[in-house]
Amino acid sequence: MKAPVILGAIIGVFTGPLLPGAGALSAKDFGQFGEAWPIIEPDLFQTIKAKLVAAEKSGKLDDLNARFAQRVKQKVMRPSPVSGIRPATQNKTWTFDPSVSVDRNISDDKGHLIAVAGQRVNPFDYVSLSQELIFIDGDRSSEVSWAMAQGSDREVKIIMVNGSPFEAMKEHKRRFYFDQQGTLSEKFGIRHTPATVQQTQNVLTISEISLDGGMQ
Template sequence: MARAEETRSWEFDPAIVVENDIRDHQGNLIAARGQRVNPLATSGLSKKLVFVDGDDPAEIEWALGHGSDERAKIIFVDGSPFESMKTHQRRFYFDQEGKLSSHFGITRTPALVEAKGDLLLITEKAIPRRQS
């Protein structure tokens, strides 16, 4: 995935339209066919999602600035989260096959996903980098 050369943001609506009735284990209707359901309306997004190239130290440092493990999930789109977990003594995650970044339309890193009411605000952020 490419580095963000300029900062850009957009809103993402996570709502879906239910294709079939959804019922719980007792047969109670949870959502009716055709109903629009937004998961943020009921459960919210408890942590920021921070997407980074795990091979880029500048992106990892930027991500670490977005909060503790309880406040932000740092998700690698490249690199080894296991080595970084040892170094930084916190959890890191990996975007398997780019499914999450593709779902949100993220094409550049670092990127931040955070709740904004019933929407998600996605920002690909241009950050300062050291010259080699």
């Protein structure tokens, strides 16, 4: 038998029943072997409830709650650092325009029209930034000391991108804040600390400041 004929025979054994025009396949009942069990799909919530009840009885639930509470406390006391921010090694300054375009008419509480839809509005036309913002790495003592020397709580707001604001408040007896998820750092384009943000007329002036070449 030639090779193509052999190959065709092998392919036919496996694919013949699937090819168009092939003969019908026969099915034979061989009966039932062994015990048959019904297919049961347990209710998910009942399963979870049962596991929780069992965990509560064994004391595991209290342990899980305690560990969860401890993790939450740790996150609150020391939030996750803002990624991508390093100590400044050179001074850099730029401006940020806070103006926004409104998508609808805006009125004050007395019904007076403040802005119309499509108008570009600068919030500094109506309010001012009462405090200078200072962004620091709270784990770097040089940055903490430098930031506190820039003014009192009324004059500056110290915002950490790393470290524990609660530990700093306890140690230095003044307020510290944290840039949660790097929202402000990202908005202002801050990539190095310490950095300051202050109002200059109708824009914000942002500066990254090198302290001793970035060494602690």
